[in-house]
Each structure stands twice: as structure tokens, then as C-alpha cells.
Amino acid sequence: MITGLKIPGRKGLSIKNKIGIYNKMKYVYIPLISGGDTDITVAVKKGDYVYKGSVIGKRKGNLRIPIHSSVSGTVVDYEEKFVSNGQKVKCVVIENDFLDAIENEYENNDLTKYTKKEFIKTIQECGIVGLGGSGFPTYVKYNTDQKIKTLIVNAVECEPYITADYVLVREKCDEILETIDAIREINDIDEAIIAIKSHNTGLKEVIDNYIGTYLKLKLVLVPNIYPMGWEKSLVKFIKKTDYQRLPIEKGIVVSNVSTIYAIYEALKYKKPLTERIVTFTGENLKRPQNVMVKMGTSASEIIKKVGGIDNKDALYIAGGPMMGKGIPTDDIIINCNDNCILVLDNYSLDIETTCLRCGKCVEKCPAKLSPVLIGESLDKVDRLKKLQPTRCIECGLCSYICPAKINVREKVRKAKEILRKEG
Numbered sequence: 001m002i003t004g005l006k007i008p009g010r011k012g013l014s015i016k017n018k019i020g021i022y023n024k025m026k027y028v029y030i031p032l033i034s035g036g037d038t039d040i041t042v043a044v045k046k047g048d049y050v051y052k053g054s055v056i057g058k059r060k061g062n063l064r065i066p067i068h069s070s071v072s073g074t075v076v077d078y079e080e081k082f083v084s085n086g087q088k089v090k091c092v093v094i095e096n097d098f099l100d101a102i103e104n105e106y107e108n109n110d111l112t113k114y115t116k117k118e119f120i121k122t123i124q125e126c127g128i129v130g131l132g133g134s135g136f137p138t139y140v141k142y143n144t145d146q147k148i149k150t151l152i153v154n155a156v157e158c159e160p161y162i163t164a165d166y167v168l169v170r171e172k173c174d175e176i177l178e179t180i181d182a183i184r185e186i187n188d189i190d191e192a193i194i195a196i197k198s199h200n201t202g203l204k205e206v207i208d209n210y211i212g213t214y215l216k217l218k219l220v221l222v223p224n225i226y227p228m229g230w231e232k233s234l235v236k237f238i239k240k241t242d243y244q245r246l247p248i249e250k251g252i253v254v255s256n257v258s259t260i261y262a263i264y265e266a267l268k269y270k271k272p273l274t275e276r277i278v279t280f281t282g283e284n285l286k287r288p289q290n291v292m293v294k295m296g297t298s299a300s301e302i303i304k305k306v307g308g309i310d311n312k313d314a315l316y317i318a319g320g321p322m323m324g325k326g327i328p329t330d331d332i333i334i335n336c337n338d339n340c341i342l343v344l345d346n347y348s349l350d351i352e353t354t355c356l357r358c359g360k361c362v363e364k365c366p367a368k369l370s371p372v373l374i375g376e377s378l379d380k381v382d383r384l385k386k387l388q389p390t391r392c393i394e395c396g397l398c399s400y401i402c403p404a405k406i407n408v409r410e411k412v413r414k415a416k417e418i419l420r421k422e423g
């Protein structure tokens with residue numbers, strides 16, 4: 001059985017508007033971080049001229065992936081800035097010359113002409129990482145000797161406020177389906193499935209309009225419960241199977257739909273990952289909207305573009321209300337894994353009381369954990385180890401369901417951090 005909960009949506013705030021574009025920033029701050037890893041080799045120095053798409057850093061170690069400049073201009077400084085995980089991270093500051101100059105003209109390739117080797121090389125060199133929130137280098141998923149039997153494209157987007165994937169599929173459906181089909185062909189994958197929520201009839205109509213020409217693609221409607229977009233829930237619902245660590249154990253690869261579009265641009269034009277769609281939304285924002293944002297832009301600039309805030313006592317969350325993280329300022333730097341900036345009224349937070357021992361957090365946890373016990377064991381490392389908080393996917397259901405308004409998820413996050421430091 002799939003554990004989950006029906007959560008009232010607030011997608012209507014941002015869904016109707018077309019995707020906005022913002023490229024007026026005088027400076028971009030390219031964070032030297034990739035998938036949470038800050039062990040980056042810097043490839044530029046102060047005074048260097050960079051093109052849009054120039055490599056300015058490379059992640060070291062096994063998961064090598066480049067970081068690109070999102071504008072053309074001059075490297076003027078290094079500065080520490082907040083990113084969405086709450087960390088201050090060293091950034092390369094580039095003064096934008098507003099020319100969007102590129103070193104080589106974009107190519108116009110046939111997606112089906114790639115060999116598997118060329119496919120892997122291209123998405124690695126273009127710096128494609130998981131845009132659903134993981135930031136994990138995408139080439140690694142496909143660079144396997146194991147037979148990939150099924151590709152599942154995750155367009156479920158189950159967080160209540162976020163519509164970035166929705167508007168992308170609405171506006172780029174044909175390109176997305178073409179890419180899924182090409183990935184299937186190149187990697188000799190038996191079947192490819194695109195998954196959306198069952199109540200999402202508008203999106204179903206859009207996909208139905210195009211999918212007929214792709215005979216080997218299938219649309220699957222999944223239940224409207226949270227966290228249905230979690231890989232384990234998706235695999236279980238669609239393929240009726242479980243896995244331990246990664247879906248590839250069962251011959252399955254799951255890719256987020258925004259990642260698929262980034263792969264499209266990489267294969268078609270050899271265009272590196274330098275921008276993404278971010279949902280700017282929330283009851284405290286004047287004009288909620290999805291905006292195409294260049295990596296390294298401060299969220300504060302986009303918030304101004306969408307009309308600013310209503311109430312100065314604002315609460316900023318990077319991500320959705322369920323999995324996102326409260327951030328201390330709107331001056332956080334947008335990077336690959338940021339799909340949403342949520343702006344609420346600060347007083348919308350509820351007051352926490354003592355635990356009622358109701359067990360609801362345990363009952364609803366999709367990872368089958370005991371969040372309440374984990375939260376109470378932060379000073380007992382041996383007990384924490386037994387409770388396995390590292391299996392938490394940070395979905396936030398325990399906090400959402402808690403009648404005492406305890407931020408249980410935050411406690412479980414702390415427990416993960418404690419165990420990580422213990423090694």
C-alpha cells in the first residue's frame with residue numbers, strides 16, 4: 001500500500017500566467033556547490049572574461065560535473081551568499097555585460113543520432129543535474145552497465161504550491177516527449193512512462209494531444225496524494241515493486257520532467273544548464289508567477305519583478321511548504337535544485353504545543369519511521385542509529401499531520417545531521 005495524504009493545493013496562485021523571463025541582473029553569483037558538494041575546482045580568476053556557458057568550476061571526485069556561467073561578462077569577485085539549503089556558499093561574482101555572448105554557436109542536432117557514449121558525454125559536459133531537487137549529476141544514472149528496462153519521467157509535482165513542472169509541460173510538451181523517446185531509443189530502454197497526477201486533467205489533455213505520435217511512450221495517472229512524486233512511491237505504484245537504495249536495482253531510471261527538458265537543450269543545441277523555471281508564489285507575494293531564472297540570480301530581484309510582497313513580516317521558504325526550508329532572507333541565490341520560492345505571512349505559522357502521543361506522525365510516515373521517537377532521541381546517538389532517521393526523505397508529512405504543530409521534520413533533519421557528523 002502507498003502511504004500518503006491528500007493535501008489541499010495552492011497551485012492556482014501561479015498556474016495561469018505564462019512563464020516570465022528575468023535577465024536584468026547586473027551581477028550573477030554562481031555558487032560553487034553541486035548536489036550539496038562544495039569541493040569544486042575553480043576555473044576562472046578575477047578579471048577573466050566569460051561567455052554564457054563558459055565553465056567556471058568543476059565538481060571533483062567520482063561525480064565530475066562542470067558548473068557554467070549563466071551570463072557573459074567579467075569575473076569581478078568572490079563572495080559568500082546564502083543558497084537554498086541555508087548554507088553560505090562561496091560564489092563567483094560575474095558582472096553581466098547583457099550581451100549573452102556565447103563562445104560557439106549553438107548546434108541544431110537530431111536527437112536520435114546520438115550513441116549512448118555520446119549521450120552520456122554530452123549531458124555530462126552540459127552540466128545536467130536532477131532539477132527535481134536532488135542536484136545529482138544525471139549522466140551517472142544512465143551510465144550503467146545494467147539493462148535499463150523502464151524510464152519513468154516524473155511530472156507529478158506533488159508539493160501544494162509549485163507549478164514549475166506543470167507550466168513547462170504545458171508549454172514544451174512536444175520537445176519533452178521527443179526527448180523521452182530519444183533517451184529510450186539511445187539507451188535501448190524497453191518502455192518509457194510519463195507520470196502525472198490523476199486530477200490533472202488540463203495537463204492530461206496537453207499530453208494526449210502530442211503523445212499519439214510517440215508509439216512507445218505511455219502516460220500514467222497516479223493518485224492525488226502526497227508524496228506521490230517520491231521515487232519509491234512512483235516505482236511502487238507504476239511497477240509494483242520496491243527497491244533498497246536506487247531504482248536501477250530493478251532496472252528502472254526515474255528522471256524529473258524539468259531534467260528531461262534540460263537534456264533536450266543539451267542534445268539539441270549542446271546548451272549547458274544555465275537557467276531553470278522557478279515558481280515564485282505564496283499569499284504574501286503580489287503577483288505569483290513562474291519565471292525562467294538564470295542560475296546565480298538573487299531571489300530578491302525576481303520578488304521585486306513579480307510585484308514585491310504585501311506584508312513586510314514575510315516568511316521565505318526555499319521549495320514548497322512540505323519539503324522546503326525556511327530561509328533567513330530573500331537574498332538567496334537561485335541554483336539548479338531550486339524549483340520554488342514561497343513567500344508567506346510570518347504570522348501564518350502555528351504555535352507549537354507539547355506532543356499528544358497520538359502517533360499520527362508514525363502512521364503517515366512514507367518511509368515507515370517513528371518521527372516522534374527520533375525527535376526525542378537527539379541526545380542519544382545509539383538510539384538514533386536504531387531509529388534510522390537517514391531513511392527520511394524530508395517530505396514534511398509528519399509536521400503537516402501533527403496536531404500539536406511540532407516541526408517534527410526539522411527534528412528528524414537534525415537527527416540525520418547528527419548521524420552524518422558521527423560518520
Ligand code: SF4
Binds near residue numbers: 361371392396398
Ligand atoms: S520522518 Fe521524514 S519521511 Fe517520515 S514523514 Fe517525517 S519528513 Fe516524511
Ligand code: SF4
Binds near residue numbers: 355361372401403404
Ligand atoms: S503527530 Fe505530533 S503530537 Fe502526534 S505523536 Fe507525532 S509528534 Fe506527537
